[in-house]
Amino acid sequence: MLRRRLSLLVVQCAFLLTAPLAGAAEVLTFVGSDTMSRLITAWGEEFREQHPEIVVDIQVTGSAAAPPALAERVANFGVMSRQFGEAELVEFMGRRGFVPLGLIVARDSLEVIVNQKNPAASLSLEQLDRIFSQGRLCSGLPSLTHWYQISHGKADIDREHPISERPIAAMGRTAVSGSYGFFKNRVLCGGDFHGRVAELPGFAAIVRAVSQDSGAIGYVGSGFIDSSVKRVSIETWGDGLGAEPVRPSAVLSSPLKRDLYLYLAVAPEQTATAAECAFLQFVSSIAGQEILIQQGFAPGDLEVSGIIKNVCS
Amino acid sequence: MSARNYRAWLDRISEWLIRATSIVIFLVTAGLFLQIASTALPLFEDPRIAPAHEKSAAVTPNQRLAWLPESQNDEYGVVPAAKLPLVTSDLGITSIEDGVAHGFLKAPARPGEQPGLENDAITPFSVATSLPSVSYASTVANGRYLALFNKDGFFQLGNIHESDSTTVFPVVDIPQHDAVLPTPGKRSWLLLAGHSIHQVHLQASDDGLIAAPLLTYALDSPASVVSSVGLTRHFVVFDEAGHLSLFKLGQAKSRAKRRAAASDPEIEKIEWRGPDYVELFHVDGGIERYRIDNLLNTLDVADLFMPKRYEGYSEPTNTWQPKGSADGVESKYSLQPLLWGTVSSALFALILSVPVALGAAIYVGYFMTPAYREVVKPVIELLAAFPGVVIAGLAMLWLAPRLQGFVAELIGILIMIPVTVSILAMLLGSRVRSRPGRYFSRRLPLLLIPVLCGSVYGGVWLGSLIDAHLFGGSVVDWFVANRGVSVSYFNGLLVGLALSIATFPVIFSLAEEAIFSSPSGAAAGSLALGASPWRGFVDGVLPYASPGIVAALMLGLSRAIGETMILLLLSGNMPVQTANLLEGVRSVGATLAIELPEAAVDSSHFRVLFLAALILFLLTFGINTVAQIVKRRWRRRYGVAV
Numbered sequence: 001m002l003r004r005r006l007s008l009l010v011v012q013c014a015f016l017l018t019a020p021l022a023g024a025a026e027v028l029t030f031v032g033s034d035t036m037s038r039l040i041t042a043w044g045e046e047f048r049e050q051h052p053e054i055v056v057d058i059q060v061t062g063s064a065a066a067p068p069a070l071a072e073r074v075a076n077f078g079v080m081s082r083q084f085g086e087a088e089l090v091e092f093m094g095r096r097g098f099v100p101l102g103l104i105v106a107r108d109s110l111e112v113i114v115n116q117k118n119p120a121a122s123l124s125l126e127q128l129d130r131i132f133s134q135g136r137l138c139s140g141l142p143s144l145t146h147w148y149q150i151s152h153g154k155a156d157i158d159r160e161h162p163i164s165e166r167p168i169a170a171m172g173r174t175a176v177s178g179s180y181g182f183f184k185n186r187v188l189c190g191g192d193f194h195g196r197v198a199e200l201p202g203f204a205a206i207v208r209a210v211s212q213d214s215g216a217i218g219y220v221g222s223g224f225i226d227s228s229v230k231r232v233s234i235e236t237w238g239d240g241l242g243a244e245p246v247r248p249s250a251v252l253s254s255p256l257k258r259d260l261y262l263y264l265a266v267a268p269e270q271t272a273t274a275a276e277c278a279f280l281q282f283v284s285s286i287a288g289q290e291i292l293i294q295q296g297f298a299p300g301d302l303e304v305s306g307i308i309k310n311v312c313s
Numbered sequence: 314m315s316a317r318n319y320r321a322w323l324d325r326i327s328e329w330l331i332r333a334t335s336i337v338i339f340l341v342t343a344g345l346f347l348q349i350a351s352t353a354l355p356l357f358e359d360p361r362i363a364p365a366h367e368k369s370a371a372v373t374p375n376q377r378l379a380w381l382p383e384s385q386n387d388e389y390g391v392v393p394a395a396k397l398p399l400v401t402s403d404l405g406i407t408s409i410e411d412g413v414a415h416g417f418l419k420a421p422a423r424p425g426e427q428p429g430l431e432n433d434a435i436t437p438f439s440v441a442t443s444l445p446s447v448s449y450a451s452t453v454a455n456g457r458y459l460a461l462f463n464k465d466g467f468f469q470l471g472n473i474h475e476s477d478s479t480t481v482f483p484v485v486d487i488p489q490h491d492a493v494l495p496t497p498g499k500r501s502w503l504l505l506a507g508h509s510i511h512q513v514h515l516q517a518s519d520d521g522l523i524a525a526p527l528l529t530y531a532l533d534s535p536a537s538v539v540s541s542v543g544l545t546r547h548f549v550v551f552d553e554a555g556h557l558s559l560f561k562l563g564q565a566k567s568r569a570k571r572r573a574a575a576s577d578p579e580i581e582k583i584e585w586r587g588p589d590y591v592e593l594f595h596v597d598g599g600i601e602r603y604r605i606d607n608l609l610n611t612l613d614v615a616d617l618f619m620p621k622r623y624e625g626y627s628e629p630t631n632t633w634q635p636k637g638s639a640d641g642v643e644s645k646y647s648l649q650p651l652l653w654g655t656v657s658s659a660l661f662a663l664i665l666s667v668p669v670a671l672g673a674a675i676y677v678g679y680f681m682t683p684a685y686r687e688v689v690k691p692v693i694e695l696l697a698a699f700p701g702v703v704i705a706g707l708a709m710l711w712l713a714p715r716l717q718g719f720v721a722e723l724i725g726i727l728i729m730i731p732v733t734v735s736i737l738a739m740l741l742g743s744r745v746r747s748r749p750g751r752y753f754s755r756r757l758p759l760l761l762i763p764v765l766c767g768s769v770y771g772g773v774w775l776g777s778l779i780d781a782h783l784f785g786g787s788v789v790d791w792f793v794a795n796r797g798v799s800v801s802y803f804n805g806l807l808v809g810l811a812l813s814i815a816t817f818p819v820i821f822s823l824a825e826e827a828i829f830s831s832p833s834g835a836a837a838g839s840l841a842l843g844a845s846p847w848r849g850f851v852d853g854v855l856p857y858a859s860p861g862i863v864a865a866l867m868l869g870l871s872r873a874i875g876e877t878m879i880l881l882l883l884s885g886n887m888p889v890q891t892a893n894l895l896e897g898v899r900s901v902g903a904t905l906a907i908e909l910p911e912a913a914v915d916s917s918h919f920r921v922l923f924l925a926a927l928i929l930f931l932l933t934f935g936i937n938t939v940a941q942i943v944k945r946r947w948r949r950r951y952g953v954a955v
Contacts, residue, residue: 061910064910065910135517135626135627136517137453138454141517142517145799165793166790169800175907176907176910186455189457190498190500190642191625192626192632195633195887196887198887199885200803200885209802213714213802
């Protein structure tokens with residue numbers, strides 16, 4: 001996280017230094033989600049090769065930073081791993097007088113990871129709720145605090161396994177993150193996180209901590225998983241509602257898949273700026289979609305290209 | 314101009330300059346304090362209900378959806394018992410026969426649309442129930458269960474997705490009621506029972522999920538009409554005495570009260586028309602409008618510091634969990650765990666760093682020869698040049714993965730160092746005393762360094778012995794397995810170690826300066842009269858140096874309390890209140906760093922964060938004041954200028 005922030009800073013400084021040389025460069029500012037930061041960075045790099053006159057500036061904190069930035073005209077694009085909340089919408093309309101335009105440009109899934117030494121292969125949504133939540137509002141069953149309490153079909157963690165005595169160390173993102181809210185709504189049935197769930201300031205930090213603590217479990221965006229950790233598949237609850245464990249590549253069949261948005265502050269009847277349109281057209285082009293697949297995301301909404309045509313006419 | 318005049322003029326200029334800068338500093342501090350306080354203080358004002366004019370037509374129906382409560386289509390107010398079929402905005406119950414309730418779920422045809430009757434997708438379901446009749450029903454837990462209410466005072470869950478299952482959930486008693494009013498998020502409900510309003514909430518128990526009574530709202534006179542519960546979690550009650558009362562979910566007492574304008578109007582219904590704007594519809598068609606000032610910023614001060622039973626919790630807790638971007642969720646702002654995290658980690662860091670820093674300061678400032686001091690002091694002070702984030706980063710990458718395996722070794726080192734030093738002192742004591750100058754000047758450091766290295770090595774060896782023989786491999790694992798101690802990867806011990814490295818050079822540098830610069834006459838005199846160097850230090854130097862040492866400690870404490878990055882990166886940011894050093898903590902500083910950027914300006918979250926900042930400010934202010942008083946008292950006693 002730190003290294004990424006620093007490198008982003010260096011890149012931004014480099015842009016600032018080179019911008020005057022390139023003449024009156026236009027700046028496209030992206031503010032928001034950590035989940036999408038790698039995707040936007042990859043898009044930005046390729047986009048700059050096609051449009052050297054446009055500078056791409058990416059600020060990564062969390063989805064919650066996007067609505068205020070859009071409302072204050074600090075950002076061209078709000079990058080969000082969730083929709084605008086109702087309160088954010090009211091706030092935005094109060095400032096700008098219209099509803100922001102949200103485009104589903106990609107989809108990903110939240111994945112649950114454990115340490116490499118952990119034999120767990122799959123967990124149910126119900127078990128995740130009992131691990132991460134305070135109130136267990138999905139089932140009402142008792143909390144799970146140690147790994148020996150987890151059994152999952154064939155590969156039980158029995159008392160003999162060294163992991164079994166370890167407490168379950170749950171890790172997640174801070175409340176700024178859209179993934180935090182998504183996990184809270186979808187996995188915890190809207191209940192609260194347990195006080196013992198560590199809140200870390202980025203997915204990269206979660207991956208590193210999980211790779212080092214043998215009792216750890218965490219949730220990360222699908223693009224952040226590397227070989228240092230182990231991904232567990234998620235079984236949904238209920239009869240016939242997708243009890244199949246998800247395949248590693250199939251983001252779209254994951255029970256924790258979600259839509260990822262680019263928000264624009266474009267009033268109805270108005271069009272986006274030329275630079276914004278150029279970026280949107282790049283995103284929906286074949287090159288943009290190839291980058292998206294490379295980064296481990298699934299394509300967004302098919303209607304996006306139609307909307308882009310409307311906004312950029 | 315003569316040289317003398319010139320100097321007098323220079324003196325006067327610098328005097329005024331110093332005076333001006335101190336006034337500026339005072340003003341900046343006072344301004345900062347006022348700014349923080351004025352941001353936080355509206356939290357303590359009560360909301361007010363004020364008559365309002367018709368809301369401007371700028372709000373279009375499409376935009377209105379943003380703040381309308383989700384239960385807008387439901388019946389509300391004190392209504393007669395509902396008969397089957399029962400239809401709410403998202404489901405319907407058509408019949409109950411032989412212990413099975415039949416009904417259907419409604420979902421908008423396209424995701425994201427508002428549910429309406431025409432285009433909705435209808436999914437039938439059957440749910441086992443032992444209730445004879447149902448007055449209200451709602452899906453809960455992401456549509457997994459059906460919550461069924463019976464107006465005679467019973468509640469039961471049903472499993473929607475396992476219709477053929479024979480599991481029948483237990484029936485629990487809830488207060489008798491005439492109507493059920495849903496709240497945002499569908500995790501609690503208001504039961505309207507004429508004279509009283511009860512809140513029941515979904516809660517995990519030994520029997521699984523049940524509805525349990527949470528709160529009874531205090532009404533002055535029986536309610537006649539109740540508004541729906543808006544997304545801001547407020548509702549308005551019109552009572553038989555003609556008063557309007559504003560309630561917030563979770564607070565039993567009304568936050569604002571006002572007599573309605575008309576003398577005895579028959580109110581038909583009350584509707585929210587905005588986050589802070591209600592309309593009262595008279596039976597005869599008239600409309601009264603009220604605006605509620607300061608609605609969003611109010612909360613109960615006691616909740617900030619005392620345990621409270623929140624929605625979905627089985628007992629009162631001190632919980633910090635702001636709702637963030639989630640709508641309709643109860644925000645939990647208990648400052649206790651945050652203050653605990655800040656203060657406990659600062660004190661723990663000082664426990665680790667103060668003995669080392671003071672010992673080093675005494676040795677370097679009093680005993681060490683100037684030649685050594687010139688080298689040693691800058692080297693130690695170089696540590697202060699490392700910003701917190703660098704220390705935190707190194708600790709995260711290097712220390713955190715090793716820490717849990719290193720606890721026994723740490724204890725071993727803590728035992729070994731004092732033991733070896735005492736043994737050495739016993740062996741060499743008489744020789745050192747007979748020829749103090751020689752030993753203190755040159756040989757002692759050279760002698761002590763290998764001894765200290767050896768005792769660290771011995772501590773590691775002792776620790777591994779403890780691990781292997783007493784605890785079967787690892788002391789932490791043993792406590793986890795046998796004593797149920799919970800351990801976190803990010804924990805207070807890690808934070809304390811990193812914080813102590815950050816505070817060590819601060820305390821050392823100031824304390825050493827105080828000791829070194831104290832007048833040497835008394836110490837030299839006592840040495841000349843035959844006192845030992847230590848006695849000379851205690852009686853000759855310490856009285857003069859102690860105000861400076863106190864200042865050093867206070868500065869170290871302030872540094873530890875104000876440190877943000879170390880806690881942000883190493884504490885795990887877990888708002889738990891525990892004395893267990895192997896658990897995570899969450900500090901005020903780290904919380905401000907995480908949450909201030911996302912908190913909407915002037916929201917209650919924003920103000921609570923500023924209140925936390927204010928408390929932190931007052932805390933350090935108080936510490937500094939105490940330090941000043943102590944310093945002044947000592948100064949008076951020994952007549953030193955410090």
